[in-house]
Amino acid sequence: MYQKIARMRYLIRLYYNMQPNVSRLNAGDMLKEIGELEKETGCVMADSPLYPHDTALPSVPGKISHPDWPLPMRRLGSYENAAAFIGDRSSLLLPLIDGIPFKLEYEAGELLRVSTFAEPQGSVMDCPIRGIHGIPVKLPHKERLVIAGIMYTKHDEYYKTCEIVWKRGWPALKTSATWRRT
């Protein structure tokens, strides 16, 4: 199962990053294999080329909060403090990735809502998640599931995009300028 999902994710990345010299036949084969893997695994990724572009997330009324979602973590300061904090308990070390934290809510195997840290109480964030790699919109788990995660971009890709945007006159950050003025 793990290998099949890894293969599906790899093919989706490859499909979008194809060089012009990759033939159309290869693209067709890729789409066919992605379709077969989606059927076998029961997972459909948001950025899958086979997922319809005009599909909207169902909007669910009501607010749901989680006790550990909006609260920040305290800074331990030094490794001595960190060691004292851990003590003899088994602990998990996770990287603090520079990005935007998201909360995803699934019910009956389908993605219901996406909300940001700015709206911890569960307002629906109307964002095009189709462009984000690694978010399944359907999964083979029928019970309720709420996941917190982080969305990020890689260094080199970020600077490459910035270069393109600067050349075009920075049209993308129109909203950001509005945000600074308010």
Next chain:
Amino acid sequence: MAGAKDISDMAADIIGYFGKHHQLYFDPFSILEGLKEYFPRRYSRGKCLDRLQRYGFGHCMKVLYHETADAQSVKMAVGKLLASVRSNGIQVLGAAILYDDRDYADECGNDGTYRLDAGTILG
């Protein structure tokens, strides 16, 4: 001061732009609800994150720390983790340390401002 809606709009715009170029990635770091039925004896955060890979989520880079901690070994573990993340071209600020046992972590609660089951260390 920008309101939550402005920030949300800005995030949506940036996501829209970078998403067009397929340069955005999502990695899970915590499970807020669910999957408890698979771990009746010990509701482990690390094992839950591993299980998410079956559902199409990416591999969450993490270190499960079992030993009795001393400053030197924590420093080494954090250094190794951050080096592996940075080698993939991801910008990282430091490390978060959380108790792996989710039930114990829930008992810790919070002091009104901060969570008591987790802390961060910059690196």
